[in-house]
Amino acid sequence: MFKHFNKDFPASIVVFFVAIPLCLGIALASGAPLFSGLIAGMVGGIVVGSISNSQLGVSGPAAGLAVIVLGAIQSLGSFEIFLVAVVLSGIIQIIMGALKAGIIGYYFPSSVIKGMLAGIGITIAISQIPNALGFASDMEIFSIDQGVGPAFSQLASSLHFGAILITLVAIAILLLWEKVLTGKHKIFSIVPGPLVAVAIGVIYYLVVEGPAFGIQDYQLVTVPVPDSAASFIGQFSFPNFAEIVNSEVWIVAITLAIVASLETLLSVEAIDKLDPLKRTTNTNRELYAQGAGNMISGLIGGLPVTQVIVRSSTNMQSGGRTKLSAILHGFLILISIIAIPTVLNMIPLAVLAAVLLMVGYKLAKPALFKQMFKLGKGQFLPFIITILGVVFLDLLMGIGLGLAVGIAVILINSYKNSHFLHKEGYDVNDGEYKITLAEELSFLNKGAILRELNEIPENSTVIIDVRKTRVLDYDVLEILDEFAIKAKRKNITIKLIANKGEVVNPDSFRRFFGLDVPV
Known part of the structure; x- marks a missing residue:
């Protein structure tokens, strides 16, 4: 497992820096304690990464589950009751693995999987616009209730030149590292470009001051900072197993198990396609791994986990070769929330936005659209419908629409084509x-x-x-x-x-x- 340590360790650092804001953001969107997102990221890396045989997949809290989690916490009445459902969902996933349900992911067309990846890439890029431009988190960027002119005027006046400068510099570093420097000297392949971009972002925050170019508090990563061992332990939550007989808990558990398993299997299929070494993941074992991860995450107060495209594709694009990268990123999350939460809180969100903008671009390259168009309507229609569904609705709706169009194309071709x-x-x-x-x-x-x-x-x-x-x-x-x-x-x-x-x-x-x- 340590054969490619020189590639896996730098990749784990990049995935770690991408995972931190995602874990926090998904917890916030889920209406859960922010610390629960970090727990899920840690468990997804260490526990799931150790059991799974997916070499490039990275697990953690998923944006696709945020709406389900938010509604479940509200309907069940407390986060502690919701944790019971998370534990039960893990047990259900283990049973699904024993029943060999991992083959479900193979029944999704390649066009839908590629559309899912591209849609996620576009969604990632759009979601990072506020951080890249330095907007306040609660600003309505596209509000034009008072007319287009005043809206653009408000938009221009709200731009933060310091954040924009950091975003542009970080993108320039990432491009320079990938396109030029990596091939020049071995040191540039050992030290990842995103790490350099983050370091420069921290230095910029410490050195530059002022309202126009200085980075403000709301433009920084926010990690809970415990002031003692007791306060650190106090951030963990535990399930209220007295509610295990509650039928609503079981409904939530079954829903989480099905949705999380589907997202995981589609991610596995997608990442296996991106793997330059073309390795194949044992999907039944992956369900075991995800089930174990959800059981442990629920027991210690974490959100449900799935294998996720963003971190997995970031891992692959950063040079990761084996699952050691995912495991190390989990340990880095654990170490960081214990030892250096203050340092993490010095990282400008604009740097992370630059990293995610690059990830989004790679997932939705114009060349991919051109390639799918050339393959004909049978491939392009499910592809583009999946993208539109993912971007304008949500991940599962997009996949469902793309799959429905794919099936419709098959039925139409079956009727028109008499080759049988x-x-x-x-x-x-x-x-x-x-x-x-x-x-x-x-x-x-x-x-x-x-x-x-x-x-x-x-x-x-x-x-x-x-x-x-x-x-x-x-x-x-x-x-x-x-x-x-x-x-x-x-x-x-x-x-x-x-x-x-x-x-x-x-x-x-x-x-x-x-x-x-x-x-």
Whole structure:
């Protein structure tokens, strides 16, 4: 596991700096104590990272669960009761792993996964605009109630030149590090560019003062600072297991388990596609790992965890090679909240915004849109619909819409395309059609088969070859039987060629294949 330590350790530092504000932000959005987000980040790195065999995946609190968590805490009445649901969700995930439910993620089209990644990239970039421009967290950036002119005037007057300067300098450092310096000398591959950008941001905060260019308190990372061991321990919360018999707790637990598992499996699929070494994660083991992580996180007062795209893709793009990077980032979170919370609170949010803007750009490169467009409507439509859903609705809605469009495309193509029903030839003189059924036919092929059969004219001979067919759905047999009845009225002769020999005008296709069900 330490074979690639020289790459994993620098990557873990970058992931750590990205994870800190995300953990805090997601806890804030979830209506939970800020410290619970840091606990989840720590558990996601150390516990889940140790059990999982995902080499690039990083787990922690997920933005996709924030709305669910917020509603659950409010409906259950307290955070301590909610923690019971988190523990139970972990147990359910372990059971799902034992039942081999990890294959669910493989049934999502590549176009939807790529759309999810691109949508998350765009969402990340948009979410970082306030930090990059130095706005106050409660400012309504796009409010134009009083007209476009006054809105842009307010926008311009609210820009903070110090934050903008830090953002631009940090982006320049990141680009210079990645495009130029990394290939110049080994030291630049050991010391990560984002770490240099963070260091310069801290120095800027300490040196530069003044309202125009000096960094203000609201533009800094905010980590709880304990003043004693007792106050540190006091930040942990514990489940109220007296509520374990509450049916609402179980409903929340089941919801968390399903949604967290789905987000994890989609993230695994996406990150495995991005992995330059093309390694494959054992998804059932991943469910075990996530279940163990949620059990422990819930027991000590943390938010639910999933494998998350932002930190995982940041890990990959920062040069991480094995799961040691995720584990180390968890220990760095633990060490930082114990030893250096004051130092963390000197980091300008603008630096972290620059890092996340770069991550967002890499996930939603213009070249990706161009590539998907060239692949045709069947790939581009689910891709773009998923992006729009993720950006304007939420992660799960976007995935659902993209999947629905993908299924619709499959159904339409299945109806239009008769490649399951091959017309091998038609001799005008003897009116003979020869049709070879594919190796596998399902209900999805009913429309295409029915259309082809209905186009066969009267007084024809139809040769149906099923020698290559291994799976023949009952719905398709019903279509064939209905055609046999129509064929008698239209004076169409049916010749069925099977391994059993040739059969002329079969009375029942279902009976012939042993699938006749008496009414």
